[in-house]
Amino acid sequence: MNGSARPKIPRRLLDGVLLLDKPLGLSSNDALIRAKRIYLAKKAGHTGTLDPLATGLLPLCFGEATKFSQDLLEADKTYEATMRLGVRTTTGDAEGEALETREVTCDEAAIHAAMTGFRGDITQIPPMYSALKRDGKPLYEYARAGQTVEREARNVTILALEMIACALPNVTFRVTCSKGTYVRTLAEDIGEKLGCGAHLVALRRTGVGMLTLENAVTLDTLSEATPEQRDRWLQPVDALLSTFPAVLLDADASRRFTQGQRLKLADISDAPADADRVRVYSRDEHRLLGVARAGEGVLAPERLVVSAG
Incomplete structure (x- = not known):
């Protein structure tokens, strides 16, 4: 072994959503790499690119949240932009x-x-x-x-x-x-x-779906923060799913759902009759289990969350 080799820094199993205020001149992928390095995260991804010329809201997904990044790719976006009249480029x-x-x-x-x-x-x-x-x-x-x-x-x-x-x-x-x-x-x-x-x-992006710049943080702020402060900037995984109706399952239904089984909507109290996509929680722990399709009398698992426990 080379005595000068630097020890490998262990990566963290981290689940959550970071609302990043991307700076000017940095690509979305470069911003993702820097944030992933700051958090020492094992797995991360972004939810749609911003040009280097653009600043503003770039939601980054860590761990289990990456399973739901596609939902933000499909979401409406809000921007504040300045155009200069009289010149085409x-x-x-x-x-x-x-x-x-x-x-x-x-x-x-x-x-x-x-x-x-x-x-x-x-x-x-x-x-x-x-x-x-x-x-x-x-x-x-x-x-x-x-x-x-x-x-x-x-x-x-x-x-x-x-x-x-x-x-x-x-x-x-x-x-x-x-x-x-x-x-x-x-x-x-x-x-x-x-x-x-x-x-x-x-060009500045101020909103992605229901997410806004209000709770966003810059890379500079993250770099200067303590690990505990950084973790407080992370939003829960279901921050990406706030527009979906919520369904609560009892312990038995939660177990069957996480095994990929389809459940009868008639057996679930307060279940929507036909809401297309819903976010599903265990009633006892109020823990996100995943996303499902609710229709034709059935709750069908679509994407499941792996419990950290």
């Missing part, structure tokens, strides 16, 4: 080179009117500088090689869109949107509607 944001500069002649009333047309169900053409794949290769690789490939328009939903500040040529807006929405494409399209073009200069 190669990437649709401030990292790209200017393609075209046009005079900005619109006023606040015109911007409000333009935004109205982007609320509800809309279509977007994904940007070339994105991780979507074509023939197994990310679109951004084609873009960096100076190539443009045809992309199909995608249906997305803009649930809310409002201007919150205007200091032309900069306009700051808040948007709540469905999975798959590109906010920089939204900014570009609004700019085209106004006749002057636009690109994104700042």
